Amino acid sequence: MSRPPPTRVALDVRRETFHLACDLELPGDGVSAVYGRSGSGKTTLLRAVAGLEPSARGRIEVAGETWLDSAEGFDLPTWRRPLGFVFQEPSLLPHLDVLHNILFGAPGGSRAGSAPIREVIELLGLEGLLQRTPGSLSGGQQQRVAIARALASEPRLLLLDEPLSALDAPRRQEVLPWLARLKREARMPMLYVTHQSSEVLQLADHLTVLEEGQVEASGPLDRLLDRLHGTGPDAAEPCALLRGVVAGVDAAWGLVEVDCAGVPLWICAGRFVTGTPVRLRVEARDVSISLERPQRSSMQNLIHCRVLAVEPAAQPGQQLVRLGWADQQLWARITSRSIDALGLAPGVEAWAQVKAIALLG
Numbered sequence: 001m002s003r004p005p006p007t008r009v010a011l012d013v014r015r016e017t018f019h020l021a022c023d024l025e026l027p028g029d030g031v032s033a034v035y036g037r038s039g040s041g042k043t044t045l046l047r048a049v050a051g052l053e054p055s056a057r058g059r060i061e062v063a064g065e066t067w068l069d070s071a072e073g074f075d076l077p078t079w080r081r082p083l084g085f086v087f088q089e090p091s092l093l094p095h096l097d098v099l100h101n102i103l104f105g106a107p108g109g110s111r112a113g114s115a116p117i118r119e120v121i122e123l124l125g126l127e128g129l130l131q132r133t134p135g136s137l138s139g140g141q142q143q144r145v146a147i148a149r150a151l152a153s154e155p156r157l158l159l160l161d162e163p164l165s166a167l168d169a170p171r172r173q174e175v176l177p178w179l180a181r182l183k184r185e186a187r188m189p190m191l192y193v194t195h196q197s198s199e200v201l202q203l204a205d206h207l208t209v210l211e212e213g214q215v216e217a218s219g220p221l222d223r224l225l226d227r228l229h230g231t232g233p234d235a236a237e238p239c240a241l242l243r244g245v246v247a248g249v250d251a252a253w254g255l256v257e258v259d260c261a262g263v264p265l266w267i268c269a270g271r272f273v274t275g276t277p278v279r280l281r282v283e284a285r286d287v288s289i290s291l292e293r294p295q296r297s298s299m300q301n302l303i304h305c306r307v308l309a310v311e312p313a314a315q316p317g318q319q320l321v322r323l324g325w326a327d328q329q330l331w332a333r334i335t336s337r338s339i340d341a342l343g344l345a346p347g348v349e350a351w352a353q354v355k356a357i358a359l360l361g
């Protein structure tokens with residue numbers, strides 16, 4: 001199947017004290033994260049794509065259609081751009097029930113029983129909540145309704161501006177799997193603004209890092225993982241993103257076996273179907289290094305790998321050791337004294353012991 005046409009965003013937005021300039025080619029499907037510090041211009045970029053920034057000049061193409069072409073004097077008004085927008089706050093209509101909030105986002109005349117509306121309700125798991133009013137829902141449920149409302153218009157592009165930032169940590173964890181499902185099942189590109197590296201790791205395929213209105217980096221997430229370390233309030237701990245396939249389930253011990261480039265890793269997790277591709281997140285503080293294969297260790301996830309680099313860490317007296325095997329990489333944050341004692345340097349063979357792995361699905 002051929003890939004959908006890319007989303008092209010070449011923009012220049014000028015405000016009195018701020019200038020956004022970008023020239024991006026983003027995948028025509030999956031999640032493209034826009035990441036950066038507060039004030040870097042993430043929301044401005046999204047608003048300009050939506051046609052909400054009057055000073056925006058440049059060119060925008062989505063799904064093969066032109067939305068903006070300043071050189072030709074063409075600027076499709078917001079209401080004619082086929083997009084869905086999810087904001088930080090769900091902003092539902094309090095006097096309407098969930099079903100009518102969703103229908104509010106749909107083209108005029110859409111019916112509750114129509115196939116697109118049924119699909120959206122099922123996709124966000126809202127079947128049991130349709131008669132409820134927003135005031136009776138949790139923050140996470142309200143945000144799921146807001147996402148459903150944005151999808152009800154059958155957009156060609158979904159814009160999400162920090163959709164989880166108004167939620168507390170447990171509610172965020174509740175909504176994230178729905179976003180992951182949306183990504184798997186919806187057939188449209190998503191532009192996802194966040195300053196949380198954990199959300200990028202869980203959802204994104206492509207990453208754009210903004211810094212003071214300029215694109216610092218843009219490309220497939222796998223190639224830009226190190227960009228998540230230095231920026232963002234929650235990015236102090238470097239994380240590795242591993243990719244694997246569920247190889248088996250040990251129901252008796254509540255463990256899932258993931259084959260990660262030939263290495264079996266055992267992870268505490270719920271139900272997963274064998275053969276499912278998954279992402280794993282490993283934080284640098286959860287990895288230790290041994291020069292010999294550890295025997296009889298409580299840590300069962302052992303990876304035979306090679307030191308690729310030793311890099312500075314944010315914490316005094318510690319360094320980051322970048323380790324690799326096959327096409328996978330992970331970091332270990334350990335003391336400079338241990339690095340010296342073990343003689344860790346590029347090329348040295350080692351065993352990584354991994355204490356905790358999060359299975360992201």
Ligand SMILES: Nc1ncnc2c1ncn2[C@@H]1O[C@H](COP(=O)(O)OP(=O)(O)OP(=O)(O)O)[C@@H](O)[C@H]1O
Pocket residue numbers: 015017018036037038039040041042043044045195
């Ligand atoms: N309506 C406005 N008028 C003037 N300046 C604005 C306006 N909205 C935002 N700005 C400025 O534009 C710059 C970029 O803001 P923007 O909201 O795009 O950043 P952001 O990366 O989304 O930040 P955050 O993560 O805090 O939401 C900031 O300097 C901000 O102060």
